[in-house]
Amino acid sequence: MAARSGPPAAAVDPEAVLSHSFPEVSFAYDERDVALYALGVGACGADAIDEKELHLVYHRDGQPHIKALPTFASLFPFKNSNGLGIVDVPGLNFDASLLLHGQHYIEIYKPIPSRANVVNKTKIAGLHDKGKATILEIETTTHVKDSGEVLCMNRSTIYLRGAGGFSDPSRPYSYASYPTNQVSRISIPNSAPSAVYEDQTQQSQALLYRLSGDYNPLHSDPMVAQVAGFTRPILHGLSSLGFAIRAVIKSFCNGDPTAVKSIFGRFLLHVYPGETLVTEMWLQGQRVLYQTKVKERNRAVLSGYVLLKHIPSSLFDRKRWGRM
Numbered sequence: 216m217a218a219r220s221g222p223p224a225a226a227v228d229p230e231a232v233l234s235h236s237f238p239e240v241s242f243a244y245d246e247r248d249v250a251l252y253a254l255g256v257g258a259c260g261a262d263a264i265d266e267k268e269l270h271l272v273y274h275r276d277g278q279p280h281i282k283a284l285p286t287f288a289s290l291f292p293f294k295n296s297n298g299l300g301i302v303d304v305p306g307l308n309f310d311a312s313l314l315l316h317g318q319h320y321i322e323i324y325k326p327i328p329s330r331a332n333v334v335n336k337t338k339i340a341g342l343h344d345k346g347k348a349t350i351l352e353i354e355t356t357t358h359v360k361d362s363g364e365v366l367c368m369n370r371s372t373i374y375l376r377g378a379g380g381f382s383d384p385s386r387p388y389s390y391a392s393y394p395t396n397q398v399s400r401i402s403i404p405n406s407a408p409s410a411v412y413e414d415q416t417q418q419s420q421a422l423l424y425r426l427s428g429d430y431n432p433l434h435s436d437p438m439v440a441q442v443a444g445f446t447r448p449i450l451h452g453l454s455s456l457g458f459a460i461r462a463v464i465k466s467f468c469n470g471d472p473t474a475v476k477s478i479f480g481r482f483l484l485h486v487y488p489g490e491t492l493v494t495e496m497w498l499q500g501q502r503v504l505y506q507t508k509v510k511e512r513n514r515a516v517l518s519g520y521v522l523l524k525h526i527p528s529s530l531f532d533r534k535r536w537g538r539m
């Protein structure tokens with residue numbers, strides 16, 4: 216994504232932003248993309264023959280195709296033109312070097328195939344003036360090109376630091392086209408988590424993850440990271456989300472990536488590649504609440520929930536015995 220030069224002009228014209236329509240975008244992906252993504256979110260990172268994860272990166276001849284993680288779908292919005300497709304939105308002036316990913320929501324309607332020709336339809340789903348920042352929400356629905364079957368929907372919440380203050384502070388502008396309770400910040404239970412999963416990110420994690428399609432230099436260029444206020448390049452929010460959702464799938468779905476219906480995550484703080492992610496999880500009916508902390512700094516960096524299609528029967532016993 217190219218940064219605009221100079222400070223943002225009086226930042227946002229909501230009418231112009233909301234009337235923008237995005238072009239449809241077609242693209243294809245295959246198993247190589249699916250496997251590369253899985254490595255970028257740590258699959259088999261601790262054990263190259265992990266029986267709950269090898270199917271995410273490899274399949275032997277005669278076996279079914281490798282399986283796509285549900286969060287593989289989070290890459291689809293990055294196929295939109297001009298990076299994220301937001302650089303050219305009229306009436307939206309912002310400094311791209313200050314952009315952060317704030318939240319992400321995914322609905323999965325069909326298991327994500329390991330290869331497909333697909334089409335993105337994108338629209339603006341939200342715009343909020345937070346004074347010091349503007350929040351822009353982009354919704355991308357992806358369907359299979361030939362059949363028209365709808366696969367998934369991504370709603371990306373983008374936090375544009377320094378671009379707010381375009382409305383009356385006593386009645387700040389806020390628009391959303393969806394029920395906001397889908398993505399409200401979750402409260403972490405006081406009880407002990409049902410499961411805890413620890414994962415080590417690699418120093419090269421962001422350099423590997425970017426090859427899946429988010430080439431924002433914030434994650435690779437030390438100078439750009441410094442301008443954005445970080446001591447060094449930070450990990451993509453969607454890579455951290457991928458780590459957390461892998462933890463849920465391993466802990467509650469016996470490694471089956473098709474068991475997930477929807478996913479929500481709020482990025483609370485940046486992660487530096489090389490840090491250790493500890494994901495605590497609480498099973499509440501079909502929902503798994505989670506919170507991911509960076510072990511080295513003991514800070515929460517991500518929290519949210521995963522809605523499962525059903526509670527796997529193997530969990531009934533484990534639930535009875537409490538903590539896994």
Ligand SMILES: CCCCCCC[C@@H](O)CC(=O)SCCNC(=O)CCNC(=O)[C@H](O)C(C)(C)COP(=O)(O)OP(=O)(O)OC[C@H]1O[C@@H](n2cnc3c(N)ncnc32)[C@H](O)[C@@H]1OP(=O)(O)O
Nearest residue numbers: 292299315316317318345371374431451452482483484485
């Ligand atoms: C199409 C695909 C698009 C995807 C684009 C992504 C491109 C990627 O390359 C970019 C990345 O991956 S960046 C890395 C991942 N993200 C991060 O590391 C951000 C971590 N979070 C933060 O730093 C702070 O929460 C921060 C800075 C976000 C907010 O902190 P503060 O400024 O201190 O905010 P605060 O004063 O607490 O709150 C102000 C108002 O904003 C709301 N808010 C806060 N954090 C939010 C968040 N994470 N997401 C959404 N909204 C958020 C608050 O609720 C508050 O609003 P209100 O006053 O109405 O309650």
